[in-house]
Amino acid sequence: MEQTALNLIAIGIFGMTLSALLGPMFNISPVIPAATTITVLSLATLDSFNFQGKGATLLLDWLAGTRxxxxxxxxxxxxxxxxxxxxxxxxxxxxxxxxxxxxxxxxxxxxxxxxxxxxxxxxxxxxxxxxxxxxxxxxxxxxxxxxxxxxxxxxxxxxxxxxxxxxxxxxxxxxxxxxxxxxxxxxxxxxxxxxxxxxxxxxxxxxxxxxxxxxxxxxxxxxxxxxxxxxx
Structure with a gap:
């Protein structure tokens, strides 16, 4: 589960980086992907140190539970x-x-x-x-x-x-x-x-x-x- 959480974060960061690169093509302000990236990383860090990864576990289990x-x-x-x-x-x-x-x-x-x-x-x-x-x-x-x-x-x-x-x-x-x-x-x-x-x-x-x-x-x-x- 921990490895899955790390993979999910990595995919999210990749997606946000891609959106920053493609943003100018769609008139998206670079502030939006940057702010989103900082927010996600902050939440991931808080979850890892303060909640022992429980937040990621809950999120991933909820996503899997939709099947x-x-x-x-x-x-x-x-x-x-x-x-x-x-x-x-x-x-x-x-x-x-x-x-x-x-x-x-x-x-x-x-x-x-x-x-x-x-x-x-x-x-x-x-x-x-x-x-x-x-x-x-x-x-x-x-x-x-x-x-x-x-x-x-x-x-x-x-x-x-x-x-x-x-x-x-x-x-x-x-x-x-x-x-x-x-x-x-x-x-x-x-x-x-x-x-x-x-x-x-x-x-x-x-x-x-x-x-x-x-x-x-x-x-x-x-x-x-x-x-x-x-x-x-």
């Missing part, structure tokens, strides 16, 4: 996280689907589904419990990529999820050679869970689109769990 497929991808990505966390018994503390929603809730970046990660503390668990808990969280972190891939054939999001998984593995003393193997395995396992509970997943997508509460989302999932069990 319906982008909104749908985010919704299905986050529903994947939510469903797999529910299945594996990891408490969900909240979710957001836009950068603006995340900003209002005090969450960094684009937000997403928030979990209670206290269970990953090495001080609380023994080695065997920690490995079991880590495996569950890896599936949850990769579940967004898994859901996107199931629906669209590929995933556009998931960079932050991969980074979170790798940072956690590094913190727990794992080797870099394990990262990709762990990612691929977790994605396959998450896909299997989503496919096995596809009715719950589709119902959850519909509920999250309406910004249902955590309790309401749990209820929707459970209703379709029960329906699947009766059908079986």
């Amino acid at each position: 319906s497929q982008h909104r749908d991808r985010i919704l299905r990505h986050e529903a994947g996280h939510f469903l797999v966390a529910y299945i594996l018994g990891i408490p969900i503390t909240g979710y957001t689907l836009t950068a603006w929603e995340a900003f209002k809730q005090g969450q960094p970046g684009l937000g997403g589904v928030m979990f209670n990660t206290d269970a990953l503390s090495p001080d609380v668990l023994d080695v065997r419990q920690l490995q079991w808990t880590l495996d569950r969280f890896c599936k949850v972190w990769m579940a967004g990529i898994a859901a996107e891939t199931l629906v669209y054939g590929s995933a556009e999001g998931g960079g932050e999820d991969r980074q979170k998984l790798r940072e956690t593995l590094t913190l727990l003393g794992r080797q870099g050679s394990e990262f990709q193997l762990k990612e691929r395995l977790a994605i396959r396992q998450a896909q299997t869970l989503i496919e096995e509970h596809w009715e719950s997943y589709e119902a959850l997508v519909a509920a999250m689109e309406q910004r249902a509460s955590i309790a309401e989302c749990y209820e929707v999932i459970q209703q379709h769990y029960q329906t699947s069990e009766v059908a079986a």
Whole structure:
């Protein structure tokens, strides 16, 4: 996102420079592109130093959100996280689907589904419990990529999820050679869970689109769990 913001600023500056060069042809005062350039650079600098780039994040997410497929991808990505966390018994503390929603809730970046990660503390668990808990969280972190891939054939999001998984593995003393193997395995396992509970997943997508509460989302999932069990 930071690189995209820098690219956007560069494109904007290029456009304003071009307008300054072509201005005389269309009787545009050179003061206008100059003032615009100074304003944009000042706002970009203020955003970078005072707001840690949140302004650019909000703007870019808003622009991307004008595309319906982008909104749908985010919704299905986050529903994947939510469903797999529910299945594996990891408490969900909240979710957001836009950068603006995340900003209002005090969450960094684009937000997403928030979990209670206290269970990953090495001080609380023994080695065997920690490995079991880590495996569950890896599936949850990769579940967004898994859901996107199931629906669209590929995933556009998931960079932050991969980074979170790798940072956690590094913190727990794992080797870099394990990262990709762990990612691929977790994605396959998450896909299997989503496919096995596809009715719950589709119902959850519909509920999250309406910004249902955590309790309401749990209820929707459970209703379709029960329906699947009766059908079986």
